[in-house]
Structures are given as structure tokens and as C-alpha cells.
Amino acid sequence: MNSTCEIRYWSGYFKDYLEQEKKKALSNYEWRFLDDNRLATARFHDQSYIFLTAAIMDNGDTLMIGCSTSFLAQLQVRVTELEKINRSLDATIENSYDGIYITDQKGITLYTNSAIERITGIPKEYYLGKSVDQLIKRGILNSSVTHKVVKQRRTVSVVQENFAGKETLITGSPVFNNEGDVEQVVTNIRDLSDLNELMHELMKVNELNYHYKQEIEKLRKITSHDGVVFVSEKMKMIYEVADRIADIDVTVLILGETGVGKDVLARHIFSTSVRSKKGEFIKINCGAIPEDLLESELFGYEGGAFTGANQKGKQGLFELAEGGVLFLDEIGELPLQLQVKLLRAIQDREIQRIGGTKPKKIDVRIIAATNRNLVEMVKKGDFREDLYYRLNVIPITIPPLRERRDDILALLDLFLAKANEQYHFNKALELSLKDYFYQHDWPGNVRELINIVERLVVLTDKALLSISDLPVEYQPTHPYHTSKTMTLKECVEKAEREVLERAVKTYQTTYEMAEALDSSQATIVRKLKKYKLKICEKD
Structure with missing residues (x-):
């Protein structure tokens, strides 16, 4: 165990390694010198070895350079780890969807990935070793992000069209060394054509969503009452009034053209009132029953009151409607002599059967309806003024379809669905036909609309109905047809x-x-x- 070398300088990793092994004193080294004292080994107690070689410095000092077997093993582990990290980084860069190329501070390309081929149409090997100035000169690049990054010492982004005519977003980022100088520039290239296409698709989807939202808003605005749907503010206000007066026992007079839905509104008032739990909804069309029979239908008769009368007598509609509602449709057709008796029934809340001697108290709410101008009839003497005012306590006028076109398409969808369900079809309407329905004046109003929809569903073989399927009298070319009111x-x-x-x-x-x-x-x-x-x- 001897050494003729004075160890004064230790190089690199070997010096660091010995400092980590402070517990192992030099006296524990076993030295063996080989090759003219220039190569030696020392063994620690843990059986690991140090390999030393001597070098004489100009000043006469001896420099010992060495490495241990255990340190070599540590270096090997570190090398393996670094190789693994490098492979992972290489795979990450190579599989990036964006193009990536790395240059030194002079703009010489050191590395690039395969995505750059897809974006530019030029093999990635072409870039390696070439400067960005060469690429600009050959027209592959319009300008250099690398030079801007080196000059400005910060991340720089530009949008430009590349050699393949694609719009690209190029972002260069600096990599600094220990002295703070830009050592490399990492540039990311993103193909904006894909992004632009996605943006275009997104805009289309947004437009479609907006359309759907509009349709949903329309559906939300559609109100449904007793199978009747409406969108217009006019109808909403009418049904709001009807709901407010449903439980107020006042007489209601419903006005409007034929087919606007007067009887539907009357039923709604009844069905939302407490009377729907106490009595029935009884309807009579005053213009559909012969005058000589109308009185007995309304007020009933006692047995034997007239020839052919039932011996037990018969209840009238007032009695049948006890606790409920009597709906007098087409009240303008009521004969004058019956108007007097109806007025007494409304005022006194009692009736008297034909042939009877005693009046009978009744609890019936009256709802009347007409398509005639009662005011003009009063002026002409065709309708009693006192009865008119008794009926006209709460007047409600239902506008015709041509004055509430917003309801037409909602009603159309409802009636089409009902007809399809009733007749086991699955018919649909072309947009042009829907537009026709929307523009048509509908002199018969809702009743006419129901009729034509049902006719189309039943009589047309096609699944998709069009204007050509309309009956002759509804065709736009028919001389009696007008899609809008003429002046x-x-x-x-x-x-x-x-x-x-x-x-x-x-x-x-x-x-x-x-x-x-x-x-x-x-x-x-x-x-x-x-x-x-x-x-x-x-x-």
C-alpha cells in the first residue's frame, strides 16, 4: 500500500464522487500501480474500484484523473434515464399534430417532425441543416420567425400563407442558455385551414342551434286550452279574460264570425269553473231548431200540455243544465216571442214549463254566442234591447284567422297531427303549402282550416302534401281564389x-x-x- 503521487487536483465527476464517499478514508485505499506508475487502481472496503491515471502538469503538479466502478454504474443509470426521456420527447414532438422545427440561434434547422410534411408538402429531411434564410430565398417561408425571436428575445407569433398555399399560425419561442443568451428557437406551425374549417362548421352548427332555439321559442309561446292552440297576443288576452271570469256568475256574450271557435271558448269557461263539478255543459243552436219546437226544448213542458206531448212531461234544457252552463249558440236567431221568456229566465232566475202553472227556480249560467251584429238588429227591431243588455254583460269578440295569422301554423300542426292519428297516416306538409295556408284569408276560419286539412290527409295518396294537392276551389289559379283580401x-x-x-x-x-x-x-x-x-x- 504505497503511492508516490501527490494527489492535489481532481477532475470533474471523480472529485464529486470522492466527496460523496467521505466515510471512506484514503488510508483504506489499496493501491496498485501499473504501466510505469501512470495507471493505478484503488479498492474500497465495499469492493468497488477506482481507476486512476496520472498526468504531470506544467507546474510540476500531478493531476490524478479517475473513475470508480460504482460511479460508472451510476452514470450508466443516468444515461439510461436520459435516453428514455429523449425517446419520450422525440415521440411527443414527432406525434404532435402541429409542425415543430428547432433551430439554433443562427437559424440553422436542428430538428423537425413529420407534421411539417402534411402542412407544407415538403419532406422533413429537406429542412435539416438548412437555414431559415435559405428557406425564405426558395419561397418556402415568407418571413423568419426565428430571427424575430432572437432579436426580440421573446415569443413571437405570425399568420402567413405557406408554400402549399395554406394559412398557418407560426409561433417561435426562445430557449436560453445559462448565460441568458438565446441558444435555440422552437417553432410551432399550426395549419389554420383545419381550424378555419372547424370554425365554419361551428358557425353552421350555431346557426342551426339558433334556428332550433327560434322554433323552441315559438313552441313555448304556443298556449294550449282544451285542445286549441294559439300564439297570437289577441287570443292570449281573450283566454286570460275567460280564466278571470270563469267563476264569476255573469252572463257572457261571445261574438265572432262563423267558425272562429266560439263554442270552444264557452266550453273552456265552463271547464275551468266550479260549475264543471256541479252540473253539465248544455249547448243548443237557436237557429237549428224549428221555432215551434224551440220553446219546449228550452223550457220543457208538462204532461198533456199539447197534442202528442209525453204524458209525463219533459225537462227543458234549462233544467238539464242545473248547476252548470247553458250555451245559447246563434242567439241572434232566437224568435222575438222567445226573447221575452229568455229575458225573464235570466232576470228572475226561474222558468215555467209549457202548460205549467208554477215557476221553477234555476241555477244556470248563461253563455250566448252569435256571428250577427246584435246592435244593428236592435236598431231594426229584430232583437230586444233589454235582452241584449242582459246578455252583453261580459262581451268577448274572437277575431277571425286573417286577423291573427300567427295562430294559423300552430293550428295547422295540431289539426294535421289529429288527422294523422285518427286515420292512421303519417302525412306532412311542404313549406310552400304551409305558406299558402298562412297567406289564405280563411273566410270559414278554424272550421274551414280543419276541413281542408282533413280532406288533404284522407284524399291524397302522397306522404308529402303540396299546393297541387289542394281542391280546385283552393288552387291559386282559380278565379274565385285570392290569397289576400283585395281592396x-x-x-x-x-x-x-x-x-x-x-x-x-x-x-x-x-x-x-x-x-x-x-x-x-x-x-x-x-x-x-x-x-x-x-x-x-x-x-
């Missing part, structure tokens, strides 16, 4: 033109036409010029 002036001009068209085919001169039409020749000439008509020449 008086338009009607006059249309009739005038039709008369003149027939006249020019019949007469040979404007004088003959003037005489036949009881007009002046000058007027006929002016009208023909207005409508661009000429007299047909006869053979």
Missing part, C-alpha cells in the same frame, strides 16, 4: 277588365262597345288603353 279599387278594376276583355272579342268598334256598355266612346278608348286591350279583328 275595393282592385275588385272594381278586375271586374272592369273582365267586362272589357269580353267586349273587345264581341264588338268591332269602340262606338259599338260604348253603346253596349252604356258609356262614352272616349271612356272606352281610355279604358282600353289603361288595360292594354285591342279590339279583335273579324274575318
Whole structure:
């Protein structure tokens, strides 16, 4: 155990290693020198070895350089770990969807991944070893992000079109060394064409969502009462009023054109009232029953009151409606002599059967309806004024469909669904047909709409119904069809033109036409010029 070397300097890792082994004193070393004292080994008590080699410095000192077997093992572990980390980093960069290329501070490409081939259409090997200046010169790049990063010492992003004509987002980030200098630049290239396409698709989806939201909003606005749906504010207000007066026992007069749904509103008032739990909803059409039978239907009769009468007598509708509602539809058709008796029943809340001697108290709420102008009838003496005011306590006017077009499509969907269910079909309507329904004036109102929908569903073989499937009288080309209300002036001009068209085919001169039409020749000439008509020449 001897050593002729004075160990004064230790190099690199070996010095660090010995400092970690402070518990092992130099006296415990077993030295063996080989090769003219320039190569030696020392063994620790843990059987690990140090390999030393000697070198003489210019100042005469001996520099011992060495490495132990245990330290070599540690280095090997570290190398293995670093290789694993490098493989993971390589795989991450290589499999990145974005293009990545790394340059040194001078712009020389050190590394790039395969994504750059997809984005630029140029093999990644082409970039290696080339400077960004060369790539700019060859037209592969428009400008250098690398130079900007080195100059500004910060992350820089630019959007530019690449060699393949694709819009790209290029972001360069600096990598600093221990001295704070930019050592490398890592550049990320993102293909914006894919992103733009996604943005376009997203916009389409958003537009579709907006459309769906609008449809949902429309559905939310649709209110349903007793199988009737409506969207219009007018109908909402009417049914709000009906709900407020449902339990107030006042007489209601429902006004409106034929087919607007007067009886439906009357039933709604009944069904939402407490009377629906105490009595029945009894309806009578005052214009559908012969005058001589109407009184007995309303007030009933005693046995033997008249020839052919039931010997036990018969209850009238007032008695049948006890506790409930009596709906007098088409009240304007009620004969004058019965108007007096109806007034007494409403005022005194009692009736008297035909042939009876004693009045009978009743608990019946009256709801009346008519499509006639009762005020004008009162003025003409066709309707009693006192009865009118008794009925007109709560007047409710239901507007026609042409004045609440917002309800048409909602009602259309409802009636189509009902017809499909009733007749076991699955019919649908083209948009053009829906638009036709929306524009049509519907003189028969809801009743007419129900009728035409049912006809189309039953009589048409096709699953998708169109305007061509409409009955002849509903076709837009039919002379009696108008999709919108004509003004008086338009009607006059249309009739005038039709008369003149027939006249020019019949007469040979404007004088003959003037005489036949009881007009002046000058007027006929002016009208023909207005409508661009000429007299047909006869053979």
C-alpha cells in the first residue's frame, strides 16, 4: 500500500464522487500501480474500484484523473434515464399534430417532425441543416420567425400563407442558455385551414342551434286550452279574460264570425269553473231548431200540455243544465216571442214549463254566442234591447284567422297531427303549402282550416302534401281564389277588365262597345288603353 503521487487536483465527476464517499478514508485505499506508475487502481472496503491515471502538469503538479466502478454504474443509470426521456420527447414532438422545427440561434434547422410534411408538402429531411434564410430565398417561408425571436428575445407569433398555399399560425419561442443568451428557437406551425374549417362548421352548427332555439321559442309561446292552440297576443288576452271570469256568475256574450271557435271558448269557461263539478255543459243552436219546437226544448213542458206531448212531461234544457252552463249558440236567431221568456229566465232566475202553472227556480249560467251584429238588429227591431243588455254583460269578440295569422301554423300542426292519428297516416306538409295556408284569408276560419286539412290527409295518396294537392276551389289559379283580401279599387278594376276583355272579342268598334256598355266612346278608348286591350279583328 504505497503511492508516490501527490494527489492535489481532481477532475470533474471523480472529485464529486470522492466527496460523496467521505466515510471512506484514503488510508483504506489499496493501491496498485501499473504501466510505469501512470495507471493505478484503488479498492474500497465495499469492493468497488477506482481507476486512476496520472498526468504531470506544467507546474510540476500531478493531476490524478479517475473513475470508480460504482460511479460508472451510476452514470450508466443516468444515461439510461436520459435516453428514455429523449425517446419520450422525440415521440411527443414527432406525434404532435402541429409542425415543430428547432433551430439554433443562427437559424440553422436542428430538428423537425413529420407534421411539417402534411402542412407544407415538403419532406422533413429537406429542412435539416438548412437555414431559415435559405428557406425564405426558395419561397418556402415568407418571413423568419426565428430571427424575430432572437432579436426580440421573446415569443413571437405570425399568420402567413405557406408554400402549399395554406394559412398557418407560426409561433417561435426562445430557449436560453445559462448565460441568458438565446441558444435555440422552437417553432410551432399550426395549419389554420383545419381550424378555419372547424370554425365554419361551428358557425353552421350555431346557426342551426339558433334556428332550433327560434322554433323552441315559438313552441313555448304556443298556449294550449282544451285542445286549441294559439300564439297570437289577441287570443292570449281573450283566454286570460275567460280564466278571470270563469267563476264569476255573469252572463257572457261571445261574438265572432262563423267558425272562429266560439263554442270552444264557452266550453273552456265552463271547464275551468266550479260549475264543471256541479252540473253539465248544455249547448243548443237557436237557429237549428224549428221555432215551434224551440220553446219546449228550452223550457220543457208538462204532461198533456199539447197534442202528442209525453204524458209525463219533459225537462227543458234549462233544467238539464242545473248547476252548470247553458250555451245559447246563434242567439241572434232566437224568435222575438222567445226573447221575452229568455229575458225573464235570466232576470228572475226561474222558468215555467209549457202548460205549467208554477215557476221553477234555476241555477244556470248563461253563455250566448252569435256571428250577427246584435246592435244593428236592435236598431231594426229584430232583437230586444233589454235582452241584449242582459246578455252583453261580459262581451268577448274572437277575431277571425286573417286577423291573427300567427295562430294559423300552430293550428295547422295540431289539426294535421289529429288527422294523422285518427286515420292512421303519417302525412306532412311542404313549406310552400304551409305558406299558402298562412297567406289564405280563411273566410270559414278554424272550421274551414280543419276541413281542408282533413280532406288533404284522407284524399291524397302522397306522404308529402303540396299546393297541387289542394281542391280546385283552393288552387291559386282559380278565379274565385285570392290569397289576400283585395281592396275595393282592385275588385272594381278586375271586374272592369273582365267586362272589357269580353267586349273587345264581341264588338268591332269602340262606338259599338260604348253603346253596349252604356258609356262614352272616349271612356272606352281610355279604358282600353289603361288595360292594354285591342279590339279583335273579324274575318
